[in-house]
Amino acid sequence: MSPGATPGMPSAGRRLQLLAGVTSLLIVPFLFFGGPDWSSGPVYKSAWNLGHILLFALLTLTVRPWQWLQGWRLWLAVTSVLLAAGIVIELLQYGHDREMDVQDLLRNLIGSWLIIAWRPLFFSGNRKTAGSVLMAAFTTLLLLSELATTAQVAARQFQMNRQLPALYDFQREEPSPFxxxxxxxxxxxxxxxxxxxxxxxxxxxxxxxxxxxxxxxxxxxxxxxxxxxxxxxxxxxxxxxxxxxxxxxxxxxxxxxxxxxxxxxxxxxxxxxxxxxxxxxxxxxxxxxxxxxxxxxxxxxxxxxxxxxxxxxxxx
Incomplete structure (x- = not known):
């Protein structure tokens, strides 16, 4: 049995891998085509950016890097590959009239890290350690931070649209978001x-x-x-x-x-x-x-x- 294999669940694991792979193929084109451009509104941009987390979580389920590596080597290899791939993707997006966003590199990592961190906690065949629990909690906090940012943007836009007929609230201390x-x-x-x-x-x-x-x-x-x-x-x-x-x-x-x-x-x-x-x-x-x-x-x-x-x- 290969490292990281899950005893007793081969068919379910294969189905999940296949589903993740097919879904990834459907999402990948949207990295380069469609979606927000430089003139799109903040809520649309922020919500769209969450797609990086979903896509790279699905890609990790498809590739299943734990088949070959474990422990810190798994984390190091996945992080290095994703950083390199993310930089290439950002450069290619820039060539398709899309904005470059370094924060997307972190979102890519969050998607993959979530799967790597939570997988040992979901399958009984994997030994649960304090380190694995800590990494699962850490990656979850990163995810919640991204979700909170999108929620904050949406709340700000909702409040802004309610201020009509005023086009700007002069009581704000910091004008830079506007x-x-x-x-x-x-x-x-x-x-x-x-x-x-x-x-x-x-x-x-x-x-x-x-x-x-x-x-x-x-x-x-x-x-x-x-x-x-x-x-x-x-x-x-x-x-x-x-x-x-x-x-x-x-x-x-x-x-x-x-x-x-x-x-x-x-x-x-x-x-x-x-x-x-x-x-x-x-x-x-x-x-x-x-x-x-x-x-x-x-x-x-x-x-x-x-x-x-x-x-x-x-x-x-």
Missing amino acids: WSGPLTSSQAHAPEGSKSLRINLGTETYSGVSLHNFPSDWRGFATLSLTLFNPDSQPLSVTLRINDVEHDRGDNAYSDRFNFRLDLEPGVNTFEIPLATIEQAPDQRPMDMSEIRRLGLFATRLPEPRSVYLLALALD
Whole structure:
């Protein structure tokens, strides 16, 4: 009998191996085709990433590496092979217009480690040790951590969609899950009981921030309202950019999005923009108001660094 064989269960083990193998073959193509792209929403991306754990658990059941190795050699060999294979997969995915994600390497390992760790506890023919129980507990904690991350993302997105008509909750301490660019949460110039976002603009060709995680369905509203505070004595011009998912997945042409110049006088500046104007901004098509993907504020070729404060951003 080979190392790690399970006495008394050959037919059941073979059926499980066959089922795992067939299922793996059905899942493998999705590593390269389909699924989320760089413009997909956070929940979709997070849930899809859990598929790495399932796939590599199934592949481990199919290959059954414990037939040849045991103990630390089994763990070392599987970990080394999966890290090498994972790097190759990430590079190939990058060539198919998919994003590289180093965290996927850990998810691959979690799927395989779960099977290796839990197998000795499920079959009576395997000797159970304190080490095997500890490894099973450790891999389970890793799995629960990944599931908790997805649940946290889903909860955050649910809460975010309930904040409408506001497009951003200025009470948040950390804007990075929602915005990209040089900005920080601030108390300065904010309405009483609220906060502002300080946007730091540099002297590069284009300097600004982008809101990429917000309620995307703007149907049923008539106006976009935003308020900015210019703390300097000199006026400042910034551009408001808005686009939908189709624009992100296309060639990002200037004429395929909404661009609007905001001239900021010293102090408080409030702008109200009809959503109908935004919808009709692309030259060749109406903007999809059910899938607005990105809202940006940027300046162009400033002679010196400036700052501006965003005080409010909402639909009416």
